[in-house]
Amino acid sequence: MHVVSPELNEYMLGLLPARDAVRKELEEYARERNFPIVGPLVGNFFAQIAALIGARRIMELGSGFGYSALWFADALPEGGEIICTDGDGANRERAEEAFRRAGVADRIRFHTGDALTLFAGIEGDFDLIFCDIDKHGYPDAFHAAWPRLRPGGVLLFDNALWSGRMLEGDESPDTRGVVELNRLAFSTPQCRASLVPIRDGLLLCTHQSG
Ligand SMILES: C[S@@+](CC[C@H](N)C(=O)[O-])C[C@H]1O[C@@H](n2cnc3c(N)ncnc32)[C@H](O)[C@@H]1O
Helix, strand or coil: CCCCCHHHHHHHHHHCCCCCHHHHHHHHHHHHHCCCCCHHHHHHHHHHHHHHCCCCEEEEECCCCCHHHHHHHHHCCCCCEEEEEECCHHHHHHHHHHHHHHCCHHHEEEEECCHHHHHHCCCCCEEEEEECCCHHHHHHHHHHHHHHEEEEEEEEEECCCHHHHHHCCCCCHHHHHHHHHHHHHHHCCCEEEEEECCCCCEEEEEECCC
16 A cells, blocks of 8 residues: 555656765665665654754664665754664664765764664664664664653654555554654654654644743
8 A cells, every 4th residue: 555646756756866875875775675774755754843843862773874864964953962773783884874975974873673672772862763673673762662662752653654564554663663653653642743744744743831
């Protein structure tokens, strides 16, 4: 099931300005290997959200080879930092090369291992937390991330509409993970949640005031 019709998706992509060489190469690398990156529409939205809230400290759970982090880096003010995590050391190497070439390596740290274990070992709160790990881990990621947002911070999950698999009787652990994540987000006190239908759907969570 398409979250956005292919025609509208193409239309939206056609409106975006051309990407820099590093992003274009990573998009091509992902396409060749069928590796799921957020893509430029979501990346552009991430840069907007990060800039809107003035995010200075950003945590990524499931960074792949750094494509999504490059978009957050666009909005990072002087002195800001992004912490990336991924289970695959080869992704880290590729990401660090991309960060160097894009001139943002000084503000991004990349840790290899289980994202939630790494996250638990990193101190402090965050302005923005983005989660893109295996989908069966989404409920645990929500429980770990929600208490660590600073007031006014934003929590984002990719693939929250999951190509509509939850409407097609899919009971796989990943689909159940997405369903439970959305249930949690919409039922947690003080959490205001929206499902944003860009690409495969984004879940955006903020603290409700009052
Ligand atoms: C969808 S890709 C990330 C793409 C990246 N966010 C982007 O858009 O450029 C998911 C990544 O998460 C990693 N991953 C999945 N589950 C993980 C976990 N529990 N801990 C660490 N990394 C994980 C995988 O190795 C993979 O590289």
